[in-house]
Amino acid sequence: LPTEERVKLGIGIMFQHPPKIRGVRLEQIAEFLARDGEEIEKLADKLSLRDHLHREINLDFSGGEMKRSELFQVLLQKPKFLLLDEPESGVDIENISIMGEVLNQYLKEVNASALIITHTGYILDYVDANKAYVLIDGKIWCQGNPREIFESIRKDGYEKCKECEWKRV
Structure with a gap:
């Protein structure tokens, strides 16, 4: 399915290897997805991404920054179902905990579901x-x-x- 169709159906996807996008800043895509500056800032703070909002999407980001950036973009879509392909791949323990706690909180708050593909299981320390x-x-x-x-x-x-x-x- 094309991205816009998945979004309409309430499906959010995180890929194992997030794409790098030249010429588009993280804040631009966030404003397109959320249109609520307070919501953007709140989620950016939770995912330790406030200082990354002015940067091009995933360019020169560490593995953890890329994964947090992708989770940020996906959650701003407000999906009811998330498909997460190895969300902890290439991510250090500190970033796994940040992502896991934010993801778990989101799933509970909006009563969403997720299919998480993992080889390590580390994300299970934070997601119910x-x-x-x-x-x-x-x-x-x-x-x-x-x-x-x-x-x-x-x-x-x-x-x-x-x-x-x-x-x-």
């Missing part, structure tokens, strides 16, 4: 997830409690998923 699915070779091997599954994977690797003690799909 209620279901996890493990895909291996393109197939769902098991489902269950996200924290329990990731703890098991951290301890025993993905092999235990193939013997899924939770529920095999």
